[in-house]
Amino acid sequence: MTHRDVWDGLVGQDKVVSFLRKSSTEGTTTHAYLFVGPPGSGKRSAARALACALLCEDGGCGTCSVCTRIKRGSYPDVRVYEPEGAATYMVEQAREIIHDTNLSPVEGPLKIYILDRAEAFNPAAANALLKTLEEPPDDVVLILLTISWESVLPTIASRCQVVRFAPVSPSTAVALMAERSGVGPDDAMAALAASGGVIPRALDFISSPVRRAARGRLLGVLRDLPVMDGRDVLEAARELLTSVKAPLDEVRVRQEAELRERVEFLGKTAGSLKPIEDRHKRELSAREREGIGELVNVAGSWLRDVAATAAGAPELVANRDAADDIAAAASCIGDRQLARAANAVSEARRRISYNVSPQLAIEAMLFDIQEAITCPRSWE
Amino acid sequence: MAKVADLDFNMETFDGDGASADEVVNAANTMPFLSERRLVVVRGVDKMGAADQGSLADYAKDPAPYTALVLVATKINRGSRLYKAVHALGGASEYPAPKRGEYPAEVTKLFAEHGKRASGDAARALVDAVGRDLRRLDSEIDKVVAYVGARERVDAADIAAVVTADAVSVFEYLDALGARDLGSALRLLAKLLASGESVHGVLAMSVRHVRNLLGARALMDRHTRIDEMAPQLGMAPWQVRNVVSQAGNFTPRELSRALCAAAATEAELKSGAVEGAIVLERWVMSVTGPRRA
Ligand SMILES: [Zn+2]
Numbered sequence: 001m002t003h004r005d006v007w008d009g010l011v012g013q014d015k016v017v018s019f020l021r022k023s024s025t026e027g028t029t030t031h032a033y034l035f036v037g038p039p040g041s042g043k044r045s046a047a048r049a050l051a052c053a054l055l056c057e058d059g060g061c062g063t064c065s066v067c068t069r070i071k072r073g074s075y076p077d078v079r080v081y082e083p084e085g086a087a088t089y090m091v092e093q094a095r096e097i098i099h100d101t102n103l104s105p106v107e108g109p110l111k112i113y114i115l116d117r118a119e120a121f122n123p124a125a126a127n128a129l130l131k132t133l134e135e136p137p138d139d140v141v142l143i144l145l146t147i148s149w150e151s152v153l154p155t156i157a158s159r160c161q162v163v164r165f166a167p168v169s170p171s172t173a174v175a176l177m178a179e180r181s182g183v184g185p186d187d188a189m190a191a192l193a194a195s196g197g198v199i200p201r202a203l204d205f206i207s208s209p210v211r212r213a214a215r216g217r218l219l220g221v222l223r224d225l226p227v228m229d230g231r232d233v234l235e236a237a238r239e240l241l242t243s244v245k246a247p248l249d250e251v252r253v254r255q256e257a258e259l260r261e262r263v264e265f266l267g268k269t270a271g272s273l274k275p276i277e278d279r280h281k282r283e284l285s286a287r288e289r290e291g292i293g294e295l296v297n298v299a300g301s302w303l304r305d306v307a308a309t310a311a312g313a314p315e316l317v318a319n320r321d322a323a324d325d326i327a328a329a330a331s332c333i334g335d336r337q338l339a340r341a342a343n344a345v346s347e348a349r350r351r352i353s354y355n356v357s358p359q360l361a362i363e364a365m366l367f368d369i370q371e372a373i374t375c376p377r378s379w380e
Numbered sequence: 381m382a383k384v385a386d387l388d389f390n391m392e393t394f395d396g397d398g399a400s401a402d403e404v405v406n407a408a409n410t411m412p413f414l415s416e417r418r419l420v421v422v423r424g425v426d427k428m429g430a431a432d433q434g435s436l437a438d439y440a441k442d443p444a445p446y447t448a449l450v451l452v453a454t455k456i457n458r459g460s461r462l463y464k465a466v467h468a469l470g471g472a473s474e475y476p477a478p479k480r481g482e483y484p485a486e487v488t489k490l491f492a493e494h495g496k497r498a499s500g501d502a503a504r505a506l507v508d509a510v511g512r513d514l515r516r517l518d519s520e521i522d523k524v525v526a527y528v529g530a531r532e533r534v535d536a537a538d539i540a541a542v543v544t545a546d547a548v549s550v551f552e553y554l555d556a557l558g559a560r561d562l563g564s565a566l567r568l569l570a571k572l573l574a575s576g577e578s579v580h581g582v583l584a585m586s587v588r589h590v591r592n593l594l595g596a597r598a599l600m601d602r603h604t605r606i607d608e609m610a611p612q613l614g615m616a617p618w619q620v621r622n623v624v625s626q627a628g629n630f631t632p633r634e635l636s637r638a639l640c641a642a643a644a645t646e647a648e649l650k651s652g653a654v655e656g657a658i659v660l661e662r663w664v665m666s667v668t669g670p671r672r673a
Contacts, residue, residue: 233636
């Protein structure tokens with residue numbers, strides 16, 4: 001590759017990259033895309049890269065102010081949405097998006113909408129959106145993301161150009177992590193397990209001591225669960241929640257700096273700061289949910305490691321630093337108990353997607369895992 | 381106090397809900413009128429914001445010598461500046477709430493202070509109707525006293541005539557839940573919801589209560605002495621007695637399952653598919669449900 005650009009970040013998606021790069025340089029992009037691929041395959045990064053390619057004066061250099069702001073999520077004409085309702089897009093939210101597409105861009109020539117979890121459009125919300133998907137205003141590009149094409153309503157899928165992403169193998173992901181941040185394979189595997197296999201999040205995780213500490217604490221809790229009483233479990237959950245909130249302070253500091261910068265730079269002409277403040281609020285709550293999601297991922301990967309070890313495949317263990325505890329657990333927890341515990345983890349994930357209070361969701365997950373893996377004799 | 385001050389002129393009362401610290405401090409710094417001393421009372425000082433509490437703490441460092449400032453709180457953080465400032469002056473005293481069975485006697489006493497003789501039935505009827513919120517009991521007693529006029533004796537019929545039994549305190553419901561008394565819990569829950577409490581609010585309070593029960597149950601199983609539990613649970617001693625006696629009604633596993641079921645209930649409420657009250661009732665039934673042998 002002769003020069004680096006915004007597409008370089010996408011690994012293992014050569015076909016997707018060459019297709020999108022070509023259509024953006026040749027001006028043959030369409031108005032509605034559906035990116036389909038498993039978690040961690042780079043759909044979000046690709047959507048941002050396409051936005052850069054379409055909005056940057058150099059076709060996506062990756063370094064100019066436009067590209068940096070798009071990647072950071074602070075460019076006004078690139079909007080990212082996810083379902084606001086309990087696990088689905090509500091009709092009101094679809095209407096809000098449609099209304100927004102009819103406004104002029106703030107800064108650039110185009111407005112780009114990235115709609116995450118396109119499978120979460122219920123028929124009513126999808127109906128509201130159909131006309132916009134079919135004939136969006138000329139200056140609008142919609143990029144819908146989903147993990148499975150089958151789960152997206154056909155009325156939506158049929159109106160989009162479908163782009164399929166290949167799964168990225170764990171070894172590719174580990175190699176990429178090593179190249180980007182110099183981490184060893186063990187740390188990379190642990191970070192990928194905590195972040196659900198999503199490479200940019202895993203890199204973020206590696207660079208946050210607080211988040212790594214929360215993972216360590218949870219691994220200790222999982223090891224000790226069989227001998228903890230109710231008070232211990234509640235206290236552990238409280239501590240874990242506190243450690244999830246800690247990194248939010250870093251985000252807040254950056255947000256305040258951004259606001260200050262804007263006011264200093266534009267003075268009175270800065271106009272209303274409300275859109276920025278709203279975006280900051282959304283970012284904070286997304287970050288918090290991400291942190292809770294990390295806890296759930298860690299618990300899930302620990303149980304999977306125990307199952308793999310019990311099944312005689314310890315080489316699959318992702319949390320290598322806890323391998324001894326995992327082996328000890330594997331020697332006394334049965335298959336059915338593990339299946340029940342794994343179920344508790346998926347329940348927690350589902351509850352969090354329904355906006356159940358994070359503390360309660362984590363407490364319930366820990367108690368459910370405890371009940372599943374504890375010998376019935378010792379606790380009744 | 382009544383001996384040294386003419387209270388009609390020299391007493392002022394504030395409600396922490398609406399009053400500012402400035403008003404209180406002004407009142408405290410006002411010279412008494414035709415008297416040696418003034419009395420300034422702030423009810424519900426715990427409802428004041430931290431800044432206002434801070435101003436009162438500042439005042440307490442250099443109080444007006446002629447004023448007695450009485451701060452009343454149902455709950456105050458011992459680490460707060462205000463508590464420390466008052467404590468340093470030797471003025472912090474606690475009046476623990478009466479035990480459940482003691483309420484009717486307490487009510488009879490309060491009536492006696494108004495020169496009324498309340499029958500046992502009347503006292504019980506009032507507690508049943510109003511619950512165990514001392515401040516509400518006090519204000520209902522005022523109403524009853526006004527209603528009977530010059531008559532000295534107060535009967536259950538007077539209570540029935542004056543006091544509306546509709547309002548329920550959420551704590552009554554939580555106590556019924558902890559007592560595994562399904563009938564009362566459902567009845568009180570229905571009243572709470574009818575009085576405008578939200579399903580989510582009641583569930584949140586219930587979850588807090590279950591957490592308290594879990595904590596108390598664990599301390600019991602660790603053989604912690606009851607007088608050592610209060611600081612560990614962050615509760616007043618009388619609350620601990622209440623929570624401990626309820627925690628004894630459950631096994632640890634029943635309590636942790638109640639918490640897990642609450643998480644499932646919250647998810648169901650937030651998915652909005654089923655009417656909230658029904659979902660919450662189902663949870664209450666699962667918590668109070670048949671004891672496991
Ligand atoms: Zn650029």
